[in-house]
Structures are given as structure tokens and as C-alpha cells.
Amino acid sequence: MNRTMIAQVRIDEPARIEGFLEHVRNTRYMAFLVVRDRSGSVQATIEKQLHPEWAELLDTLSVESVVSIEGTLRENLQVKLGGRELIPIKLEILSLAAPLPLTKDSNIDTRMDYRWLDLRGEKERLLFEVQTCLVSAMREFLLQREFLEIHTPKLIAAASESGADVFEVGYFDRKAYLAQSPQFYKQMAMAAGFERIFETGPVFRAEKSYTNRHTTEFTGFDLEFSYIESFHNVMNLEAEMLAYALERVQKQFGEAIERHYGTTVVVPKLPFPVIALPELYRELEKRYGYHLAESERGDTTTEAEQLSYRFSMEEFNHEFLLITDFAAEKRAFYHMRKDGVPQGYDLVWRGVEITTGAQREHRYDVLCRQAEERGLGEDVKFYTEFFRYGCPPHGGFGLGVDRLTMMLLGTGIKEAMFLFRGPNRLTP
Ligand code: 4AD
Numbered sequence: 001m002n003r004t005m006i007a008q009v010r011i012d013e014p015a016r017i018e019g020f021l022e023h024v025r026n027t028r029y030m031a032f033l034v035v036r037d038r039s040g041s042v043q044a045t046i047e048k049q050l051h052p053e054w055a056e057l058l059d060t061l062s063v064e065s066v067v068s069i070e071g072t073l074r075e076n077l078q079v080k081l082g083g084r085e086l087i088p089i090k091l092e093i094l095s096l097a098a099p100l101p102l103t104k105d106s107n108i109d110t111r112m113d114y115r116w117l118d119l120r121g122e123k124e125r126l127l128f129e130v131q132t133c134l135v136s137a138m139r140e141f142l143l144q145r146e147f148l149e150i151h152t153p154k155l156i157a158a159a160s161e162s163g164a165d166v167f168e169v170g171y172f173d174r175k176a177y178l179a180q181s182p183q184f185y186k187q188m189a190m191a192a193g194f195e196r197i198f199e200t201g202p203v204f205r206a207e208k209s210y211t212n213r214h215t216t217e218f219t220g221f222d223l224e225f226s227y228i229e230s231f232h233n234v235m236n237l238e239a240e241m242l243a244y245a246l247e248r249v250q251k252q253f254g255e256a257i258e259r260h261y262g263t264t265v266v267v268p269k270l271p272f273p274v275i276a277l278p279e280l281y282r283e284l285e286k287r288y289g290y291h292l293a294e295s296e297r298g299d300t301t302t303e304a305e306q307l308s309y310r311f312s313m314e315e316f317n318h319e320f321l322l323i324t325d326f327a328a329e330k331r332a333f334y335h336m337r338k339d340g341v342p343q344g345y346d347l348v349w350r351g352v353e354i355t356t357g358a359q360r361e362h363r364y365d366v367l368c369r370q371a372e373e374r375g376l377g378e379d380v381k382f383y384t385e386f387f388r389y390g391c392p393p394h395g396g397f398g399l400g401v402d403r404l405t406m407m408l409l410g411t412g413i414k415e416a417m418f419l420f421r422g423p424n425r426l427t428p
């Protein structure tokens, strides 16, 4: 008999189900086994005197063992789990579980140590269903607009963003680095005439940060497109893409997210509000007494990002805020500048940066000058070469998938990733 998913088993029809034992209650006359597969759970009810041959097996059964059960589903309104129960005629242990090292109250580090057990929960599974939905909706949005999906190398000869925070790896008899972003190669695709590309893949940052939003390896959703007029085209595309994806998530998972995470999915209105950073600091000072020295105001701070959520809700009734006009020295050398102002933005959602984007400097001589200012001349020569033989004006952004998921559900970054990587964590 073929396996049937638990959610598909019909009343009075024989079926074989397989899954983890969520719960075992073995009493003198009766045994109750709750079996869970990816579709749901069901109780199997065993009248022990009908199956004396299972007595020993039932005594050894432990929670989270994997079992195979054949039987017939019957209606029984006394059963709490959906008013139905499976009456088994065959029972087999496929894999016996040792006593569990994890409980529902385990702390986050123990949960991470045994992540595969932690992930068995319905709430944890939901997160990955939501993330799958989000990313596939974003991909679909871009494919509809003729973007190509590319895959760029993560082993590279030079640092990709600033030279800092880069992991060095041995590469035969020399050194290589792990890509801090697909930035350079996204732009190479523009020089190759692809016009519109995106990539979703691993991004490495050698940052010793111990916050609930930093990790040393995350998944980036990056895109780049040509023939833009300004970075406003980039901001608009991102806003439309996110509204599209969040609408999909709300439809498919809004209720479940509310139930498991207590967070409401709000489909954002278009366009997203925009504010220049100096103006934002004036507002935060005026409204909430947040004061920051003039010399610090060229970049956002963690507190400013958090307060900007309050501001954005009060002023625009919007969870997202696009922030522009950062100081040139705080932004990557490849951002285009106009009158000294970088032509880019950060997107902050519910008080946390989820994206940095910009129009890029595509003029070879200006780009080389901006790289040299940072002392990056030789390191990035392979990159500046991309702009010597004709390259259209272009821009793009990098969106952190883990940050996006985490903000959507209101978790920390560790829970929002399949496996978290931090300065103190390389296993499992
Ligand atoms: O802001 P970042 O560093 O920008 C870039 O990588 C540029 N190449 C993007 C561009 O196209 N101009 O990284 C982009 C996003 C951040 O906004 C954040 O969501 C995420 O990547 N991110 C991190 N997520 C988790 N842990 C970290 N340490 C992260 N660093 C960045």
C-alpha cells in the first residue's frame, strides 16, 4: 500500500501513514499515538487486547520516533485532534528516537545545537513555507519583467564591498576571499548587455556582531538593471516587488502567521514613503528628542532605524521607509554621486534595514577616482575594467532574505534561518 499524507486520509478508507510520533500515551488497555507528517497530525488509537503482538513494541516507542501505520480512519467526536482517529492494523517502527535533548522551553542556543529537532515544529515549518512563498513571488515578479536569474562565483580574488569584513580562504598556493555580495558580478552582467538580472545566493560577512539581525553568512536577494534614469527607478521596482510578494504571503499564510507568530501581515501601499537622512534626523530630534552629533549624521544608527519606524507609522501610516542622502564617505565607492550626494537608499522595515540600493557609477574615470579615494585601486582593477568598453547606466539593490523573513514574522535572525552562522557558531 502506498503512503498517504495525513491530511488526505479519508474516513472509512484504509490508508498507510508515515511520520514522527508527536505524542505517545501508553495506558493499560489503550495506546494513543499522535503521528505527524508534513501535512498534519492524526491520532492512532490502539485497543491493546486486540493486538497483544504489539505489547513490547508499544513499550519501546519513544516520542519523535518515525513510524509507519496502516489502518482505517474513523470518526470519533471525542478525539480532540479533529474528531477522528486511525484504527491501526499494522504498526512498524522505521526509526526509534533516543530520549530528546530538547524541550519546548530550551534556550535558543540549545535549539540551535539540535536545529533539526527544533525545525520539526509546525511553527518552524511555517517560517520556511512563508520564506519559500516570499522568494518565489519575488522571482516570479522579476521573471514577468524579463529579468534573468544568474549565479555568480562566491570564491573571488578580491574583497567585493570595502575590503573590511571579508573571509579569507586558502586557495591552493594563494589566497581567495568569500564574496561579501554579488555586487561586482551583477554589474559585469550589465556590461555584458544582460540589462536585467537577479540572483539569490549566499553572502559572507566577517563581522563580529552579536545582534539579533547579524550573521556571518546569509542569503542575499540581489538585482541589477540597466537604462535607469535615477535610483528612484530602483526604489520603485523594489517597492512594487515587495508589495507583490507580501500580498501573496498575506493571502496564503496571513492567518497562520497571526496564529503562530502573533504578527499581522500588512500589504504595503505604493509608493513607499521617502525621506532624506538629514531631514529624518531633524524629525527624530523634534518628535522624540533623539539627538545625534552633527558628525554622526551621515549614516543611520540602530536607534535611529528603530525610531524611524515610529516616525514612519505616525507620519505616513506605513511600515516601510526609504532613506536617501547618506554621506558619501559612509557609502560604497561604486555608488553614483550627484553634487557629492550618493544616489542610493536604505529601505527600513519595522525599524530594521533590509536593503541597500543605488544607481552605480558607470563612468570609468569617475569610478576609478572613487575607488582610489578609498585606496582600492589595484584590488578592484578587474572590476573597473568592466566599465572600459561601454556600459549602460544602471542600478540595483541587495535585500537580505533572512532579515526580510525575520521582520515579517517578528523573530530574531537565528530562528529565521535554516542554520545560523555567527562568530561562535559553525555547527551543526
Ligand atoms: O547593505 P549591504 O551591505 O549592501 C550590499 O551588499 C550592496 N552590494 C547592495 C547594493 O546593491 N548596493 O547588504 C544588503 C542587505 C542589507 O540591507 C541586509 O538586509 C543584509 O543584506 N545584510 C545582512 N543580513 C544579515 N546579516 C548581516 N551581517 C548582513 N549584512 C547585510
Ligand code: MG
Pocket (backbone or CB within 6 Å): 346, 353, 355, 356
Ligand atoms: Mg546596507
